[in-house]
Amino acid sequence: AQTVTQSQPEMSVQEAETVTLSCTYDTSESDYYLFWYKQPPSRQMILVIRQEAYKQQNATENRFSVNFQKAAKSFSLKISDSQLGDAAMYFCAYRGYDGNQFYFGTGTSLTVIP
Amino acid sequence: DTGVSQDPRHKITKRGQNVTFRCDPISEHNRLYWYRQTLGQGPEFLTYFQNEAQLEKSRLLSDRFSAERPKGSFSTLEIQRTEQGDSAMYLCASSLLAGGYNEQFFGPGTRLTVL
Numbered sequence: 001a002q003t004v005t006q007s008q009p010e011m012s013v014q015e016a017e018t019v020t021l022s023c024t025y026d027t028s029e030s031d032y033y034l035f036w037y038k039q040p041p042s043r044q045m046i047l048v049i050r051q052e053a054y055k056q057q058n059a060t061e062n063r064f065s066v067n068f069q070k071a072a073k074s075f076s077l078k079i080s081d082s083q084l085g086d087a088a089m090y091f092c093a094y095r096g097y098d099g100n101q102f103y104f105g106t107g108t109s110l111t112v113i114p
Numbered sequence: 115d116t117g118v119s120q121d122p123r124h125k126i127t128k129r130g131q132n133v134t135f136r137c138d139p140i141s142e143h144n145r146l147y148w149y150r151q152t153l154g155q156g157p158e159f160l161t162y163f164q165n166e167a168q169l170e171k172s173r174l175l176s177d178r179f180s181a182e183r184p185k186g187s188f189s190t191l192e193i194q195r196t197e198q199g200d201s202a203m204y205l206c207a208s209s210l211l212a213g214g215y216n217e218q219f220f221g222p223g224t225r226l227t228v229l
Contacts, residue, residue, distance in 0.1 A: 004156070035217075043222065047219075101147070101170065102146075
């Protein structure tokens, strides 16, 4: 089974600064999808950004961008100009090209310091 | 609101009781997923439906767990003879099978506490 590892249980960032959350995964597939989800306290998970493995260009969504290193099986999330509303648990997730289920990491709790 | 909804949001029960949770997916979505999330962990896949057919079940889904999706709309997840180890957040997600990302949209979850 695929595994997703988030090695940073907790991270903090000053408001307006930049923070990078790391994610690595293990797979034998050549094509797949990667996602970052955000789960605010007591609220539902929402998709932050997504990347298809065969696309070499890193995905960007406003202040959120990824650094996708396929050979290293690394998929980090960069949050620029951090805002108080960015405080949440962030989960990295993997889905195989023909797969149905998502495999999630254990999450990184992000604190934004005013 | 056309998002995924779950009911109840919180459930406290005594060990040995049966509980049932409901999930209403986004209306046009033909796939529905159930996940379990325990404290400090990411969601773990339990099962998924395509329309009314249950196509895949995780080994985590013991015989005390049963899920249905009659008519391919809402889904229910029942846990019989609950155990303290069943205490968790149960998440529902839905997606539209249309190739590509097959992005899953999550509901707010049902938090189960078994005393």
